[in-house]
Amino acid sequence: MKVITTSIPDVKILEPIRFSDERGFFMETWRQSGFDELVAPRQFVQDNHARSCRGTLRGLHYQTQNTQGKLVRVVVGEVFDVAVDLRRRSPTFGQWVGVWLSAENGRQLWIPEGFAHGFYVTSDWAESLYRCTDYYNPTAEHCLRWDDATLAIAWPISSSPLLSSKDQQGCCLAEAPLFD
Numbered sequence: 001m002k003v004i005t006t007s008i009p010d011v012k013i014l015e016p017i018r019f020s021d022e023r024g025f026f027m028e029t030w031r032q033s034g035f036d037e038l039v040a041p042r043q044f045v046q047d048n049h050a051r052s053c054r055g056t057l058r059g060l061h062y063q064t065q066n067t068q069g070k071l072v073r074v075v076v077g078e079v080f081d082v083a084v085d086l087r088r089r090s091p092t093f094g095q096w097v098g099v100w101l102s103a104e105n106g107r108q109l110w111i112p113e114g115f116a117h118g119f120y121v122t123s124d125w126a127e128s129l130y131r132c133t134d135y136y137n138p139t140a141e142h143c144l145r146w147d148d149a150t151l152a153i154a155w156p157i158s159s160s161p162l163l164s165s166k167d168q169q170g171c172c173l174a175e176a177p178l179f180d
């Protein structure tokens with residue numbers, strides 16, 4: 001497993017080693033010891049799987065209770081995956097990282113607690129699998145607008161994204177509940 005730093009030090013890209021041969025490939029996608037040592041000492045308690053059509057934008061979501069660290073990867077298609085730092089005392093508060101995750105590149109993105117997460121689908125279909133460090137708590141879930149002017153996220157968007165009704169009503173950064 002190769003770990004690549006990003007412009008936000010706590011957000012990391014993981015590149016598993018892929019063993020290819022005439023049958024296809026094999027790769028270890030996660031190992032507790034390696035993650036603890038190279039990324040962060042965390043336990044995951046919930047795995048999610050999302051299938052999304054081209055043009056879908058899910059996010060930007062986060063929970064202020066049961067705060068979730070997320071380890072995201074794509075097993076079908078391609079997405080532009082974004083993490084936004086909402087930790088008010090962080091030197092990178094309000095900054096974002098965007099990473100291409102795809103079945104082809106096999107990359108994973110580690111998004112710690114204190115961040116909002118979202119992704120935009122640029123393939124016909126994309127299937128995202130992600131591990132969470134705490135359980136879903138809809139009563140503590142918040143949605144930050146994907147197009148917040150202050151964040152100015154450079155989404156690779158060619159037309160209006162497909163949003164859930166919840167995501168159409170996201171709040172701006174100035175109104176968003178933050179993390180200490």
Ligand SMILES: Cc1cn([C@H]2C[C@H](O)[C@@H](COP(=O)(O)OP(=O)(O)O[C@H]3O[C@H](C)C(=O)[C@H](O)[C@H]3O)O2)c(=O)[nH]c1=O
Binds near residue numbers: 117136164
């Ligand atoms: C997130 C979640 C949702 N649900 C149920 C609730 C709804 O009935 C249905 C769809 O939920 P939602 O529209 O919130 O799903 P997404 O828009 O993909 O939300 C996710 O999108 C961004 C990218 C994230 O990082 C979060 O993991 C998550 O918020 O699944 C559950 O039962 N458990 C869960 O953990």
